Amino acid sequence: MRINSNLFAKSLRNLLKSAFVVLSFSCAGFAHAELNVFACEPEYAALAKELAPNAEIYTATTALQDPHQVQARPSLIAKMRQADLVVCAGADLEIGWLPMLQMKSANANVRSTDKGLFFAADQIDTLDKIDNVDRSMGDVHAKGNPHIHFDPVRFLNVAKALSAKMVQLDPSSAETYQQSLADFTQKWEAAIPRWQEQAQGLKGKKVIAYHTSFRYLFNFLGIEQVADLEPKPGLAPTSAHLAMLLSRAEQGDILAVIVASYQDERGAKWLGEKANLPVLTLPMSVGGNDASPDLFSLYDSVIALLNGVK
Amino acid sequence: MTVVNNRISLVALACAFVSPTLLAEDSSLTNPSISAVLNGYYQTGERPLAESPDGFGLGETELAISANIDDMFYGKVTGVVEIHDGETELNLEEAFIQTLAMPAGFSMRGGRFLSDIGYLNNQHLHTDAFTDRPIAYRAFLGGHYFDDGVRLNYVAPTDLYWTLGLEAFKGDSLRAADIDADREVKNVGVYTFYTKIGGDIGDNSSWQAGLSYLRNENGQLSAHEDHEDETVEEHAHDHSHAASYTGKNTYGADFVYKWAPNGNYKYQNLTLSGEYFRVSDFVPSELALEDAPSKDYHQGWYLSSVYQFTPNWSAGLRYGQVDTQELHDEHFDAQKLKEAEFSLAWHSSHFSTVRFQYTRQEGKNFDGIEDDNIFTVQYIMSLGAHGAHQF
Numbered sequence: 001m002r003i004n005s006n007l008f009a010k011s012l013r014n015l016l017k018s019a020f021v022v023l024s025f026s027c028a029g030f031a032h033a034e035l036n037v038f039a040c041e042p043e044y045a046a047l048a049k050e051l052a053p054n055a056e057i058y059t060a061t062t063a064l065q066d067p068h069q070v071q072a073r074p075s076l077i078a079k080m081r082q083a084d085l086v087v088c089a090g091a092d093l094e095i096g097w098l099p100m101l102q103m104k105s106a107n108a109n110v111r112s113t114d115k116g117l118f119f120a121a122d123q124i125d126t127l128d129k130i131d132n133v134d135r136s137m138g139d140v141h142a143k144g145n146p147h148i149h150f151d152p153v154r155f156l157n158v159a160k161a162l163s164a165k166m167v168q169l170d171p172s173s174a175e176t177y178q179q180s181l182a183d184f185t186q187k188w189e190a191a192i193p194r195w196q197e198q199a200q201g202l203k204g205k206k207v208i209a210y211h212t213s214f215r216y217l218f219n220f221l222g223i224e225q226v227a228d229l230e231p232k233p234g235l236a237p238t239s240a241h242l243a244m245l246l247s248r249a250e251q252g253d254i255l256a257v258i259v260a261s262y263q264d265e266r267g268a269k270w271l272g273e274k275a276n277l278p279v280l281t282l283p284m285s286v287g288g289n290d291a292s293p294d295l296f297s298l299y300d301s302v303i304a305l306l307n308g309v310k
Numbered sequence: 311m312t313v314v315n316n317r318i319s320l321v322a323l324a325c326a327f328v329s330p331t332l333l334a335e336d337s338s339l340t341n342p343s344i345s346a347v348l349n350g351y352y353q354t355g356e357r358p359l360a361e362s363p364d365g366f367g368l369g370e371t372e373l374a375i376s377a378n379i380d381d382m383f384y385g386k387v388t389g390v391v392e393i394h395d396g397e398t399e400l401n402l403e404e405a406f407i408q409t410l411a412m413p414a415g416f417s418m419r420g421g422r423f424l425s426d427i428g429y430l431n432n433q434h435l436h437t438d439a440f441t442d443r444p445i446a447y448r449a450f451l452g453g454h455y456f457d458d459g460v461r462l463n464y465v466a467p468t469d470l471y472w473t474l475g476l477e478a479f480k481g482d483s484l485r486a487a488d489i490d491a492d493r494e495v496k497n498v499g500v501y502t503f504y505t506k507i508g509g510d511i512g513d514n515s516s517w518q519a520g521l522s523y524l525r526n527e528n529g530q531l532s533a534h535e536d537h538e539d540e541t542v543e544e545h546a547h548d549h550s551h552a553a554s555y556t557g558k559n560t561y562g563a564d565f566v567y568k569w570a571p572n573g574n575y576k577y578q579n580l581t582l583s584g585e586y587f588r589v590s591d592f593v594p595s596e597l598a599l600e601d602a603p604s605k606d607y608h609q610g611w612y613l614s615s616v617y618q619f620t621p622n623w624s625a626g627l628r629y630g631q632v633d634t635q636e637l638h639d640e641h642f643d644a645q646k647l648k649e650a651e652f653s654l655a656w657h658s659s660h661f662s663t664v665r666f667q668y669t670r671q672e673g674k675n676f677d678g679i680e681d682d683n684i685f686t687v688q689y690i691m692s693l694g695a696h697g698a699h700q701f
Binding site for chain 1 (some may be wrong): 411463472506507513573574579606620660701
């Protein structure tokens with residue numbers, strides 16, 4: 001009997017303790033109720049963290065997930081319901097799941113770009129805009145390539161606009177956001193020439209890559225993507241298409257076959273073996289490999305990996 | 311045949327709107343999202359309570375238009391063309407408005423729309439991994455339950471997804487058969503309540519579970535004479551979306567679990583889902599005690615597993631059954647149908663599916679259906695700005 005009551009007292013104590021922990025956590029949440037940010041991709045979560053260090057930031061996808069094909073799953077609805085700011089790449093990258101989340105989460109604050117919705121692609125001039133789109137062309141984006149985070153100059157413009165959006169939504173912390181933006185801008189502008197120098201030897205190199213995921217990176221570093229593992233955007237590599245790529249590769253001018261961290265390596269490996277080319281998996285975003293925990297190290301890692309095959 | 315003309319004109323109409331500017335601009339009232347779904351099949355047998363007869367046929371051909379109406383409202387119209395016995399029918403499956411700017415996680419929907427009870431019901435038929443809805447849906451909800459009414463929905467501000475909803479509907483398609491037409495019917499026949507919770511388990515999997523209750527004021531049978539012949543005939547020609555087995559109270563439970571390596575759905579993913587329905591209070595109140603059925607409820611359930619093993623191929627297994635009590639004259643007969651199904655689908659892209667399906671059905675007195683093996687070949691293709699699909 002005594003043992004039982006002791007046990008009971010102990011578990012009651014534990015219960016109270018955990019209740020207290022939960023309570024203090026939620027109180028802490030309210031006390032620091034800065035911005036609640038929902039980022040569609042990890043690069044925008046990382047950017048939000050640079051610009052609003054106190055914000056609560058949730059990332060809907062990881063660098064190992066294809067952002068074109070995300071499920072509008074219950075956890076995302078729940079997170080968007082609580083968001084003050086939703087930050088996405090835009091240019092229709094999230095067209096397959098964002099509208100469903102907006103509808104289901106019933107959060108009027110993040111429905112329109114006038115309020116708490118932010119599209120990075122709206123802030124800059126995207127590459128590869130297409131006037132005439134038809135589904136037989138595959139999964140193309142008429143609004144241009146949305147994978148803009150590997151263009152450091154464009155990305156800095158996105159950062160400025162995002163910081164302004166944060167000020168608009170939370171004017172009481174305007175100074176903090178402006179200071180963070182100034183710090184980030186300074187670090188970023190110092191990094192750009194460093195990256196350019198590190199990647200000096202990559203200029204003019206030719207690669208075969210999967211999708212146009214690294215369009216902006218190649219543009220920045222002066223690398224030329226001469227062929228795509230996808231026969232059409234969004235479609236998986238076919239054997240006929242790979243055979244064609246093999247004959248292209250046999251011209252002997254290709255540096256490497258490149259895939260992003262969320263893409264299937266099988267086609268690339270086949271081509272790499274047949275054509276005796278190195279296959280390189282680059283992190284698509286922050287967290288895509290161990291060496292890229294933030295935006296700066298992401299660029300460092302990608303350039304180091306590319307330099308490694310030179 | 312009118313069939314062909316209809317199909318072509320649908321394509322033409324959709325293409326006329328869709329072509330160049332489709333993805334170029336966001337949908338608005340001058341440039342709404344327009345989509346069409348084309349669906350055709352060949353089937354070697356007839357399935358009980360299904361809408362598709364054997365041989366060549368067209369499934370539901372769908373044309374949908376949607377857009378934000380202003381900053382407060384979203385609207386959608388879905389027209390469905392169906393062909394039954396050589397007749398072309400045009401039906402409205404959805405015509406609703408939904409609020410966009412209600413505060414505190416509330417939203418309302420009004421008009422004609424799919425009820426949010428259960429897991430499958432709010433999803434469009436063309437997103438299914440099998441050619442027909444499970445038998446429990448066909449028996450108790452008329453395949454998929456859409457109706458004229460209103461919904462109030464609430465999403466809680468919690469990290470665990472939690473939603474609650476109330477709906478009220480006209481309920482015509484869920485009315486109990488009333489051949490004598492002497493029963494008093496209520497104008498608002500159906501009320502539903504549902505709740506769903508869901509979340510993630512690590513990066514690889516997500517889940518959702520739901521409970522629902524459907525109150526059907528006009529769902530209880532009334533006893534009458536000369537019932538037998540008429541019901542049989544009614545079933546044979548029943549191509550409305552009416553449910554065949556109704557009751558005053560319907561209870562439902564559902565779950566879905568999805569898995570993909572690293573949460574990356576593109577190359578591989580697995581979906582497990584299941585639902586259970588129990589329909590009670592269908593026995594006519596004036597029925598003599600000795601005529602009461604051995605079981606005073608209908609029930610049905612299914613379990614389904616769909617594995618997409620490459621971007622282009624997916625395979626599914628589903629098992630489902632219903633136990634119902636059918637009124638014949640003054641007494642009830644127990645019926646049972648079991649269905650085991652295998653489907654294999656090829657997806658050339660996100661927007662096109664060609665499916666092969668094998669169904670083994672075993673019935674005990676079920677609407678006169680004998681045990682049967684049915685093979686189906688089906689295509690489902692969507693064109694235009696297709697809305698995102700639900701979890």
